[in-house]
Amino acid sequence: MPLEYPSKISLARLPTPLQPLDRLTEKHSTPHGGPRLWVKRDDLTESGMSGNKLRKLEFIAGAARERGCDTLITCGGIQSNHCRTTALVGAKLGLRVQLILRGEHSGAADGNLLVDQLAGASCAFYPPREYFSRQAELFDYWRDFYEQRGHRALCIPTGASDGLGIWGYISGTEELLSDCKAAGFEPEQIICATGSGGTQAGLTLGCHLVGAETRVTGFAVCDSAEYFYDKVREDVADWASSYSGGFDPAALDISVNADYIGPGYAIAEEPVYRTIAEVANLEGVLLDPVYTGKAFHGLLQELHRGQYRHCENLVFVHTGGHFGLFPHREHFGFLQ
Template sequence: MPIEYPPRISLARLPTPLQPLDRLTEKYSAPHGGPRLWVKRDDLTESGMSGNKLRKLEFIAGAARDRGCDTLITCGGIQSNHCRTTALVGARLGMRVQLILRGEHSGAADGNLLVDQLAGASCGFYPPREYFSRQAELFEYWRDFYEHRGHRALCIPTGASDGLGIWGYIAGAEELLEDCRALGFEPDQIICATGSGGTQAGLTLGCHLLGARSRVTGFAVCDSAEYFQQKVREDVSEWKAGREDATDPGKLDVTVNADYIGPGYAIADEAVYRTIAEVANLEGLLLDPVYTGKAFHGLLQELHGGRYQHCENLVFVHTGGHFGLFPHREHFGFLQ
């Protein structure tokens, strides 16, 4: 049966391209008997609003409109792709945007933060300890702040990863599988970066609902494999609430590789920066050091080690993030 989707506002340029990565396949996969590599270009969902968050925000914006909201409140790091996309979505739809940002800021804005400011979002900066310990309180404060001024706000969690945002990648999974079938195959593996869990949750649930045999693997960029396995199942449980659906979140195959997180969230080592440069050089594909660069580096290491030999086709979901590349410019000194 076809999937019945909730209200959404069309914002992304869909479908995004699915393209082969033949030079990377030849170098990293073919010598080990591995799969043909493909990339789903969700970095091309739009220009400024590019990336995976826009798919989620289509459904969140639809819910905001249905609930009579004129303000969006969300949170993330200073270089959050999700916050940048939310700021631009709000500007596009004529909604106010309040960002709760982790970290202290001084000097000129760069990368995603610069775009936040260009889009007119209001930015509140909080030291990490306060950001994490008071996050629920901060959301409540800003929601009340706008309510007392005659506005109605919708609060969006980190990465738009919850039972509503998950719809973005249920639809994304359906689109990806249709792309692959049009080219005569069903992917054995679908790979994505996992930073808040919502994209992996949507892809995993979408493949399950559509009866696909494709296995989804998330390469974690923070936290642990156990954390993301639980988070994905929590998102699916929230999605299921109030629905007549037989899906058991506990029985979903939630596969997470947490071996390539490196020094920590948003901190990469030189090997990741060299992978970013190599992928750009071989395929003209821009990755970022926080999400896609780490995940793709991990994928290449796994292929070099002989992983995925049983696969014929592997699709990497490019979730965007190129604005976050530029604040890391000092780490590419080896190019000079």
């Protein structure tokens, strides 16, 4: 039975390409065997609004239009891809955007923050401890701030990861599996970076709903595997409460690898930067140190451990983030 999707505003350039990574496949083949590597280029959903968040924000924007909202409020780190995409979506649709940003800022803006400012978003900065301890209060404050001035605001959680946002990757799953079918295979594994959980939730639920035997594994870039098991089920439960009351999130096969987080969120070590350089050099694909670089580095390590030796095809979902590469420029000194 076809899925009944909620209203959305088409913003992304879809479908994004599915491309083989044959030079990387050849280089990282092992005596254990292993899969042919593919990449779903969701870094190409659009130019400035690029990345996985745009698929989610199409449905968020649809809800904003239906509810008569003229303002979007969301949160994230100073280099948040989600905040940057929300800022550009708001600019395109003529909506005000208020960003609640984690971290203290001084000096010239760079990367995603520069794009936030170019797009006209209002940015409020909070030290990490206050950001986390008062997040709900901060959303209430800014929603009331705009309502007192005659505006109606829609609050968007971190990464647009909730029951509405995960529609973006339920749809994305159907697109990805259709791409694979056209290329002559069904992937045994789909890999993605997982930071707020919504993309993994949408992919996992999407595979389940269409009856695919494909397993989705999220490579965590923060928190713990247990956190993401709970977060994926929480997002799916939120989805089910509004769109499919009879669905049991416990039916999902949730797979998380939290072995490659490194020192912490948005902090990478030299092997990750070397992986980023290798992928750019061999395939012309740009990864970032916060999400995709860590996840792809973890994927390569698992390949060499023989983790995927029984797979014929593995698809890495490139969730974007190339603007976040540039503030890390000093870590690529080994290229000189």
